[in-house]
Amino acid sequence: MSQVIAIINQKGGVGKSTTAINLAAALGDLGRHVLVVDFDPQGNATSGFGVNKDALEADVYDALMDEDTTLESVIVASCVDGVDVAPATIQLAGAEIELVSVMARESVLRYALEPVRGEYDYVLVDCPPSLGLLTVNALVAADSLLIPIQCEFYALEGLSKLLESMRLVRGRLNPSLDVFGVVMTMYDARTILSRDVVGNVRDYFGDKVFQTVIPRNVKLSEAPSHGLPANRYAPASKGAQAYEALAREVVAHG
Numbered sequence: 001m002s003q004v005i006a007i008i009n010q011k012g013g014v015g016k017s018t019t020a021i022n023l024a025a026a027l028g029d030l031g032r033h034v035l036v037v038d039f040d041p042q043g044n045a046t047s048g049f050g051v052n053k054d055a056l057e058a059d060v061y062d063a064l065m066d067e068d069t070t071l072e073s074v075i076v077a078s079c080v081d082g083v084d085v086a087p088a089t090i091q092l093a094g095a096e097i098e099l100v101s102v103m104a105r106e107s108v109l110r111y112a113l114e115p116v117r118g119e120y121d122y123v124l125v126d127c128p129p130s131l132g133l134l135t136v137n138a139l140v141a142a143d144s145l146l147i148p149i150q151c152e153f154y155a156l157e158g159l160s161k162l163l164e165s166m167r168l169v170r171g172r173l174n175p176s177l178d179v180f181g182v183v184m185t186m187y188d189a190r191t192i193l194s195r196d197v198v199g200n201v202r203d204y205f206g207d208k209v210f211q212t213v214i215p216r217n218v219k220l221s222e223a224p225s226h227g228l229p230a231n232r233y234a235p236a237s238k239g240a241q242a243y244e245a246l247a248r249e250v251v252a253h254g
């Protein structure tokens with residue numbers, strides 16, 4: 001049974017793309033078939049897998065907006081066996097506006113994924129840092145949400161808005177949508193703040209919070225500039241190992 005998981009938090013810089021790339025790559029190494037749908041015009045998940053944006057004939061934007069372009073036709077293989085990428089470029093920014101006048105505008109991604117999702121165990125949608133129409137499409141297409149939360153003072157700020165959006169979408173278009181899990185990112189064991197934030201988030205989300213906490217690790221921030229996930233760039237690094245542990249939890253979660 002394939003699962004569509006939206007990696008979502010309307011805050012920027014919390015580790016969504018890092019999680020999409022490295023969780024997908026770790027799941028691939030566990031023998032799972034994974035599609036990463038890059039749904040952010042910044043295209044960080046695309047470049048993080050070493051996909052050359054300039055050489056693409058079509059991307060996720062075309063699959064959404066052009067009736068003659070299927071999502072399947074824009075998918076490219078990544079450097080990790082079993083892991084594919086539906087790439088995005090800056091042209092996806094146009095979809096945020098152009099979708100407004102499209103029929104069933106909130107469900108375009110859901111329909112686009114329908115013919116391909118059966119090929120994968122997991123479809124991970126890397127969301128943009130907003131609650132606009134692209135994110136609403138991800139909420140409608142997803143079975144569940146994976147929320148990365150950065151270990152910082154304002155960690156929980158804004159999350160009530162995200163959960164409210166989830167409730168709205170659940171009430172109207174996607175009744176079974178739920179939170180798959182919450183992952184704490186950029187944890188710094190040396191600071192009391194990091195420990196406090198993890199405690200606060202566990203109080204708020206309870207057992208939805210993964211046991212695995214992703215540490216702040218320089219290899220995770222360097223890897224994208226080499227177009228590689230951390231388990232290929234620096235497999236022995238704490239960052240790569242943390243995402244492997246997270247992948248095991250995701251698989252065990254079912």
Ligand code: ADP
Pocket residue numbers: 011012013014015016017018019044129185186187214215216217218220221222239
């Ligand atoms: P988002 O997709 O939510 O905007 P990113 O995944 O792009 O966030 O992360 C923001 C920045 O922080 C990037 O430069 C990324 O390389 C860096 N980063 C993310 N997670 C970590 C981590 N665990 N350790 C160190 N740097 C990280």
Ligand code: MG
Pocket residue numbers: 016017018040044126127
């Ligand atoms: Mg991102």
